[in-house]
Amino acid sequence: MSPYAVPLLSTLGGAAFAYLLGRFLGRHGITPEGDFGGQALSLIGAVLLSSFILLTGFQVAGSWSALSNARSGTYDEARALTDTYWDAGGLAAGDRTAVRALLRQYTRDVRTAEFPELARGRTSPAAWQALDRVRGAVRAAGAARPEQAAAKAAAQTSLATVYETRSDRAAAVKAGIPRVVWFAMVASGAFLIAFPAVLGLTSTARHLVAVSFAGAAVAFAIVLAAQLNHSFREPFGVTRAAFVFAEARFTQIDSPAVMAGRAVPRAPG
Template identity: 40%
Template structure:
């Protein structure tokens, strides 16, 4: 995260300094001729546009980011519930189902998460879960109580399947690209505006504009990071599933 933040700051500074050097040597910048009222109105409009777009995107993507993270905990909780319910099955069935749930959880961490960073999900844990559902459906209970226990586990596996589908949908969701394009255009115009209208490219002015560019770059990084919750630099970690694996050990104990 520190690397990406530093990169965003550096890019913002480079853009700002480049624009200052490019436009700060124009005839208008040297002569200082401008209309203060018009500049004030246009500058305020550019600033407001960038703030409005950035604030909207940060609020929207932050809400989506938190929802996606909550969905991972919901799924992991369902896996733990299924693991607990499997303890009521007959010994052979219990060991087989619990082993499958442990495998599924490990595969989510090892296979699903890297794939989710590429906006995909892995077929390996999906196949493991499907196999578990088939195995539980094929169990032949000897008593009515055993049938109820089998049905409870089957319902828990169906719940995991549903929540996995939700997580897969989260991976592919994104805000309309037009909003990001508008934000980048507003950012460039905001940084380019001072030298365009007459900001002289001296050391002090360039330093101030570089600071503005750094903050604008950091704001864009935050928006991009939150809009891709399973990718760097703000990626959601599989903490919920790692915790579920720890809970399996406690349940076995």
């Protein structure tokens, strides 16, 4: 099913809900003057609208902020992976090859295997193990020369950042708005739509069109907040673009021109 099918069906459902309430509960004649006070109706309607806007606004703002932080975190992790890859260039040839191969493996696992798991609300144990193998390889790397020791220390520092950003990503997967807030938002939205019909206000074709539009807007707002609440789920969730970028950077770093540019010249004599 298309990820856009749910918000579309929900929007149509909200419009149909509002229309049916207005059609069967609304009065079909002219409302007798004096039955309802205009100020009272305006006040009640404003209170209902404000309640819904308050709940939905907090939902959308909080979910959007969490989504933005999760997206930034993936690029922070990709940048730390690139730094580790670069730092590994100062290790001995065998250690450099081993560490860089493991970094590529971890990045590929995150991109291909873990992102589908993130959409289901969990991380991949295989990706954690792949990252642990990178740490083991860096720790086991030799440091016989000063430049190798410096490269090893830098790689360990960059790798610590990878662990930190990955842990933040694991926390973002589990984060979410409490369920009771969703119930309150749905209830307030439903009553906001039903308000004219419950009071028995005049039901005309123009009124039904306006109320149906309001129902569609309320339903769309609820579904939008729900979809933004999942940081790694379509259609608005974080994509794997950061890790595709990291793999491209690995290839650039491996290019002969870059390798020659960071080669350490031998001491004379």
